[in-house]
Amino acid sequence: MASTVIPVELRAEVEVLWDHAQMHHEARTVDAGIGLGSHDLDVPVYTAELYHRGLFPRIVFSGGNAPGTTELFPRGEAVHFRERAMESGVPGDAILVEPDATNTGENIDFTRALFESTGTLGDIRSVTLISRPYQQRRAYAICRKRWPEVEVTCASRAVPLDDYVAGIGDVDRVINTLVGDTQRLWVYPALGWAIEQPVPDRVRKAFSRLVDAGFVRRLHPEQVGMRR
Incomplete structure (x- = not known):
């Protein structure tokens, strides 16, 4: 059965990406x-x-x-x-x-x-x-x-992060998708597919830590500027 619990040691990083994505x-x-x-x-x-x-x-x-x-x-x-x-x-x-x-x-x-x-x-x-x-x-x-x-x-419906994860029923899926969506904020403009948007350092750092923790399943294959 898939877990619905955000890892304690990564909660702060997940919350940073969750808030910035909205x-x-x-x-x-x-x-x-x-x-x-x-x-x-x-x-x-x-x-x-x-x-x-x-x-x-x-x-x-x-x-x-x-x-x-x-x-x-x-x-x-x-x-x-x-x-x-x-x-x-x-x-x-x-x-x-x-x-x-x-x-x-x-x-x-x-x-x-x-x-x-x-x-x-x-x-x-x-x-x-x-x-x-x-x-x-x-x-x-x-x-x-x-x-x-x-x-x-x-x-989107305003819903607390933990409630959203519980509703989806798979914390790994949520974090992987959240990491992939964050990466696309700079990959897509580099490819000409989206407008540029500022990405604060705290977001990039949270993204990198989650990548290092293994949440890489939804990364774009181009991986342009992945560590910027």
Whole structure:
């Protein structure tokens, strides 16, 4: 059985990355909510809650499958997310499905193309990206680079770190993904895939300590500037 306990000796480093990964945006009214596919089924549930609060009139769930989600969502992340949102009371005609994206860049590109194909791209001037908490900053940077015309807000359910880990049920998976998302904050701009963002020294030091502790499974293969 997978552990759900953060190692005591690494808790401070995990908390640093967890806090930095979140944008801490205030919820606001936007033209569309975009639920980013992942292993986290709270994304469609929270997207439904924001919809019911009247923060956006339409939703796109984007995602096919990525490593680790095929068994969870055999028909694709976006399809399962749409079904979960409808179980939470969102009408089906308020939801579009983008079923092909396999990474966050494709989430953005394919969602934009979907709006264009439906003749509604001109109506989308602002979006909220709903994601797992530690995907926020990376998703924001990618969206600003690949869809610069829209104003971007990020949202995830506010949940304590320990509660989030317990909900996922696997602390190793959470820390590995958190480390990988942090690394992408400088790898992706170097590759031209995202805007540059400041990464404080405390974040880089926490990242390096977790890499040294063996949390390397989700590192980007390019590993540009991994130790910067």
